[in-house]
Amino acid sequence: MNFALELLVKAALEERIAHLLLFHSGGANERRQAGLYLAQALNCQSPRADAPCLECPACRKIHSGNHPDVQILKPQKASLGIDEIIHWQERVYRKHYEGKYKVFILEQSDRLTLPAENALLKVIEEPPERTIIILSAQNAETLLPTIQSRAQAVYFPMSGEEIWLDSLDSSINRQEANEAFQLSGKDPDSAQVILELDVAKVKHWVNSFWESVKERDFLKVFGLFPVEKNEALIYLQVLAYQKCEDSRSPGAILAINKALDQIRRQANPRLAIEVLALELFRQGGY
Template sequence: MNLPLVLLEKAAREEHLTHLLLFHGGSAPYRRDVALRIAQILNCTSPLPEGPCEACTTCHKISSGNHPDVLWLKPLKTTIGIEQVLAWQEKVYLKHYEGTYKISIIEQADGLTLPAANALLKVIEEPPERSVIILSAGNVEGILPTIQSRAQLIYFPDPSEDVWLKGLEENNQQEAQLAFELSDHNQSLATAILETGVTALQEWMEKFCQAVSNRDFLTLNSLFPLDKNQAGVYLQALAVKIQKGIQKGSNHPFELLAIGKANDALRQQVNPRLIIEVLALELFQQGGTLCD
């Protein structure tokens, strides 16, 4: 356990924890496990000097996701919308049912839309008593600066490749290894690739590269429909491929810059189809070869 987590648990045991935590880096399952442990520390009915007992009814309810004072918020599809945040807001201000603290765990918090993030900010600025909000995000840059500035940031380093693969036992290990290679050993991206589908990613990138190489705008139609999450994962994987190509001398830096601009537009909630089409046109005009 690294030092920040030791201090985090100590603050939780002593009830000196800030009301807003931002977990970032590492893997989503590990961030989730730490969030649950913090919820247990704050609510355990038979705590031990080193942490929660993990045996009482409260600890069991929290670990199983059934405690009424531990609220979960995650994307319904690709983003967390304002309707979800407003529904959560009603619950977070209710009196505690069983626990000492009410814990809200917001997963994939970098998927908050701008209206949803602003609604969340209102709660952060006037938090309910004895409550802790934990934001979990793979990409801290996707969190509004006004939210970041109010949070205590906890960084999770990436686990080793063996530990990461072991945590994906439900996945085909061959696919997991391929996702790891496609992401250039970026575990967050590799996990996203697995969730999106390795085969789907490879087919999409091949079609996009062919469309660019042939300057064939009509071929782009086969790449859609495409939601924001898929587009983000595909563009990141494409950027990894181009970066490797630049190092080998088979690709040009302007191709990577164009993909970077597309990713920036995606973070600003621009329509994914429009982003891909504009990217393709820019590469057509500048003579991009991409995957050749």
């Protein structure tokens, strides 16, 4: 447990915790487990001086995912939209069932759409009593500054490759997992998405894109589609990481990051990628 989280757990046990927390960086599973541990500290029926007991009914229910006052919300699609947040708000304002605190963990909150973020602000500004909201994000900078400024941030150091590999299900091919980790720029969350999309598919798309840019062949760009939003985001993240390794390409990195931001803000993935390809053509190809 990192030092910031230790202080947070201590504050939880003393019931003097902020109502909005922002867990960022590290791995999604690490942030989730930290959020559940904090929920145990808040609702433990027999807490120790510096930690929840982990053995009382409340702690066990939270660990098994069966506590009615501790809930996890994650995107069902590539983004976390306003409809999901509005439905989630209804649960936030319900009365407590059995716990001292309600705890809501919003996973991949860096995928919130702009309307969803604005809806979330309404809850943040008028939080229900004894309710803790934890935003879990790989990249906190994508959230609105007004949300960031209202949250107590907790940074999680990036997990090492072996730690991440060991956390995976034994059925996952270790060599493919290693490739995914390298393609992602050693980002556990992105590596997990690459595994889900298929490592070979991601490598083929990225290589095809660079080939079209190198040859300045816009017709080859057409062969990269159709592409879903979640695919486009991970493909561009891989492109950005590859260019970060090349100090001669600052313009390319800026162009890729601009395309990523546009897609996150609901731009058409095909249009954003086509504009990116034209910009890279203009900069001089591969």
